[in-house]
Each structure stands twice: as structure tokens, then as C-alpha cells.
Amino acid sequence: MPRFDDMxxxxxxxxxxxxxxxxxxxxxxxxxxxxxxxxxxxEFAGKVSPxxxxxxxxxxxxxxxxxxxxxxxxxxGKVLRLTASFRAACPVGAAxxxxxxxxxxxxxxxxxxxxxxxxLDGGGKVVDRRSSRAIVRLD
Amino acid sequence: xREYALATGHTDGRYTAEEGDVLAPPGFAACxxxxxxxxxxxxxxxxxxxWNLVHGSQEYSYHRPVRVGDLLRCTPHIxxxxxxGRMELLTLQVDCVDAATGEPVxxxxxxxxFFHQEP
Numbered sequence: 001m002p003r004f005d006d007m008x009x010x011x012x013x014x015x016x017x018x019x020x021x022x023x024x025x026x027x028x029x030x031x032x033x034x035x036x037x038x039x040x041x042x043e044f045a046g047k048v049s050p051x052x053x054x055x056x057x058x059x060x061x062x063x064x065x066x067x068x069x070x071x072x073x074x075x076x077g078k079v080l081r082l083t084a085s086f087r088a089a090c091p092v093g094a095a096x097x098x099x100x101x102x103x104x105x106x107x108x109x110x111x112x113x114x115x116x117x118x119x120l121d122g123g124g125k126v127v128d129r130r131s132s133r134a135i136v137r138l139d
Numbered sequence: 140x141r142e143y144a145l146a147t148g149h150t151d152g153r154y155t156a157e158e159g160d161v162l163a164p165p166g167f168a169a170c171x172x173x174x175x176x177x178x179x180x181x182x183x184x185x186x187x188x189x190w191n192l193v194h195g196s197q198e199y200s201y202h203r204p205v206r207v208g209d210l211l212r213c214t215p216h217i218x219x220x221x222x223x224g225r226m227e228l229l230t231l232q233v234d235c236v237d238a239a240t241g242e243p244v245x246x247x248x249x250x251x252x253f254f255h256q257e258p
Contacts, residue, residue: 030218059173064147066149077201081198086194086197
């Protein structure tokens with residue numbers, strides 16, 4: 001479990017890369033109750049999607065960011081705040097890399113603020129690190 | 140909670156345990172704020188919400204972890220609607236409190252971007 005006294009601004013948490021295939025999007029739709037056809041119906045998505053096809057739920061990407069941060073923190077109760085700014089659309093089938101970097105340490109509150117992200121291979125910012133944050137309390 | 144943890148890759152065994160102190164991953168709040176909180180928005184026919192939308196941003200503040208057996212009272216509010224020409228930005232806040240004690244549990248704030256042309 002990470003300790004506050006061992007943290008330095010610029011430290012990174014373990015990255016994770018996942019391929020978001022259609023089955024994964026359907027699984028997330030079922031788990032979350034978000035059945036927007038943009039995430040499973042190619043015909044509907046063809047009419048409204050910014051990519052012209054099915055795209056992943058923003059909240060699935062935020063959910064995987066939650067996993068990367070909470071698994072690193074070691075306890076969901078240590079995650080005090082999580083924000084995501086959704087920028088690039090995430091096409092079904094994309095490989096997405098999730099990560100975070102410590103950008104601020106508060107010695108009094110013993111919290112770390114992390115910039116967090118979900119990025120496509122080509123650099124597309126699905127969850128944009130410039131404005132997406134996690135605040136984590138550390139021992 | 141288990142299905143959510145598996146769909147999003149949360150590996151801590153406390154999320155998927157069969158018994159004991161079963162916890163929700165932080166992101167699980169999506170299931171009772173974005174989806175169910177948004178249901179009120181769809182039910183309000185005067186509001187004119189439609190499916191030609193994208194999720195612009197989402198914020199969660201956690202006051203305590205969510206556990207199996209919690210009963211939460213979640214109150215959605217429209218904080219703001221801004222017209223940006225070809226799109227409108229709607230900010231939906233959902234305040235989730237412990238139904239028994241009124242103690243705050245999660246505060247959610249999401250911005251939805253509605254494009255003017257309906258699908």
C-alpha cells in the first residue's frame with residue numbers, strides 16, 4: 001500500500017492497457033444499466049456517433065480509471081474524489097491505456113492529487129489528463 | 140456491485156466477496172447517479188432530453204465508502220443549462236445520503252452535452 005512519506009510529485013501509479021471489445025461494452029451496459037444504443041447498435045451509432053460507429057461508454061473508461069486508482073490506493077475509502085473530463089471518443093475495439101501521476105501532495109491532509117487518464121494508442125485523450133483528477137488519502 | 144467490479148476490472152476481493160464487509164468500488168456510484176439519477180431527466184417530458192448526447196465530464200466526491208446493505212437516498216438537481224449554439228450543456232448534480240441517518244455518502248456532478256439535431 002502506498003505511503004504518503006514515500007510519495008514524490010511526478011510518481012506514477014501502475015498503468016494498465018485494456019482492449020474494449022463489444023462484449024466488454026455490453027457487459028458494462030448490463031452492470032451499469034446504461035443501455036444507450038450508441039454503445040451497442042452500429043446502425044444507430046452510424047447516425048449520431050462522432051466516429052461513425054459504436055463507441056465505449058465514458059463511464060466505462062472512468063470506471064477503469066477508478067479500478068487503477070483504487071487498486072493502487074488499496075482501499076476504496078481512500079479515494080476521496082474522482083473527476084473525468086471526456087474528450088476523444090473511444091471506438092469499440094480500441095486498446096486504451098489507463099494511468100495516473102502524482103501532481104500535488106498535501107502534507108497536512110496527507111492526500112495526493114493525481115492527474116489521471118485513459119488514452120488511445122494514437123494519443124487520443126478519452127479521459128483527458130489535463131483536467132481529470134483523483135484525490136487519494138494516504139497513510 | 141460484483142458485476143460492476145468485474146466489468147471495470149476492479150481486482151480487490153472485497154468487491155466480489157460473497158459475505159462479510161462487501162464494499163463498492165468508487166466508480167460504482169455511476170450505477171445509481173448517472174443511470175438512475177438521469178432517469179428523472181428522461182421522465183420530464185418538458186425538459187426535451189434526447190439521445191443525441193455525449194457525456195462531457197463527471198465528478199464524484201466520496202464522503203464514505205458504499206457497502207452492501209446500504210440504503211441511499213439520491214436527489215437529482217439540474218444545476219445549470221447553458222446554450223452554446225449547436226449544443227446545450229446540462230449539469231446534473233445528485234446528492235446521495237444514507238437514508239437512515241441523512242449522512243452524506245456521495246456527491247455526483249455530471250455535464251451532458253445535447254446536440255440540437257435529434258437522431
